[in-house]
Amino acid sequence: MANETEYKPIEKVSIIVSRGSLEGVYPGLIMANGARMEGIEAQLFFTFFGLEAIIDKRMDHLKVATVGNPAMHMPTIIGMLPGMSAFATRMMKKEMEKLDIPPVREFITLIHDSGCEIYACKATVDMFHLKKEDFCPEVDDIITVGEFYEKSAGAQIIFT
Amino acid sequence: MPTTTLAGRTIELDADGHLANLADWNEEIARELAKEAGIEELTEDHWKVIRFMRRVYEEEGDAPSIRRLTKESGVDTKTLYKLFPKGPAKKAAKIAGLPKPKGCI
Numbered sequence: 001m002a003n004e005t006e007y008k009p010i011e012k013v014s015i016i017v018s019r020g021s022l023e024g025v026y027p028g029l030i031m032a033n034g035a036r037m038e039g040i041e042a043q044l045f046f047t048f049f050g051l052e053a054i055i056d057k058r059m060d061h062l063k064v065a066t067v068g069n070p071a072m073h074m075p076t077i078i079g080m081l082p083g084m085s086a087f088a089t090r091m092m093k094k095e096m097e098k099l100d101i102p103p104v105r106e107f108i109t110l111i112h113d114s115g116c117e118i119y120a121c122k123a124t125v126d127m128f129h130l131k132k133e134d135f136c137p138e139v140d141d142i143i144t145v146g147e148f149y150e151k152s153a154g155a156q157i158i159f160t
Numbered sequence: 161m162p163t164t165t166l167a168g169r170t171i172e173l174d175a176d177g178h179l180a181n182l183a184d185w186n187e188e189i190a191r192e193l194a195k196e197a198g199i200e201e202l203t204e205d206h207w208k209v210i211r212f213m214r215r216v217y218e219e220e221g222d223a224p225s226i227r228r229l230t231k232e233s234g235v236d237t238k239t240l241y242k243l244f245p246k247g248p249a250k251k252a253a254k255i256a257g258l259p260k261p262k263g264c265i
Contacts, residue, residue: 030264030265033226033265034264034265036241036247037226037247037248037249037250038247038250039245039246039247039251099263099264099265100225100227100228100263100265101227101264101265102227102265106227109237110226110227110230110237113230113236113237113238113241114226114237114238114241115238115241
């Protein structure tokens with residue numbers, strides 16, 4: 001049809017993960033993996049609390065935020081009780097396992113093996129006094145925001 | 161329903177261009193589907209993935225996720241992406257004569 005716009009398929013995505021809760025980290029990981037599964041070039045850039053997902057000692061212990069999240073349908077006063085976050089995290093992990101969504105560490109390995117590059121944000125790394133050794137081995141490099149934009153040439157940038 | 165000619169036969173396709181009927185599939189058709197997908201020759205590793213996908217589909221009604229392929233097919237993630245560049249799960253499903261996988265992972 002003559003007046004129908006022909007859209008070009010997406011060829012490359014550059015996904016930023018800025019949050020460190022379990023529900024903050026997974027959308028970016030699922031999108032990166034999904035991109036690679038579709039043959040779309042992908043890279044992941046972790047910044048601010050998003051770094052939790054690639055810090056070796058922390059990545060296995062991410063939690064669901066039960067406070068300040070109206071979509072949890074849980075009053076803040078209940079959400080703040082000891083054990084609530086651990087409980088919600090356990091529930092979510094169980095549901096994710098049913099859908100074959102891997103735990104964070106396994107997911108990062110899968111995504112990296114699929115050819116997605118993984119970067120940590122230099123400003124945050126400096127701010128939190130972190131070193132390359134603090135990260136899981138899949139992290140390709142610690143890069144500045146300028147380098148992030150260079151590497152994102154031709155990509156759609158997705159902020160999560 | 162759209163149709164195509166593969167291995168000298170007229171084959172029905174679904175809306176995504178995958179085979180509409182599981183039973184239409186055979187190895188010769190797989191080789192032709194692979195060529196259409198830009199894979200000139202199916203190696204033993206390709207077959208390992210294809211057979212695994214068909215087995216899971218027959219048993220469970222959906223093609224396996226990339227995670228399961230990695231864990232259970234006997235071919236690791238890096239190899240999977242080398243064998244089926246531009247999207248292993250979907251491409252392998254098509255060559256295996258299965259519908260597009262329903263899962264997100």
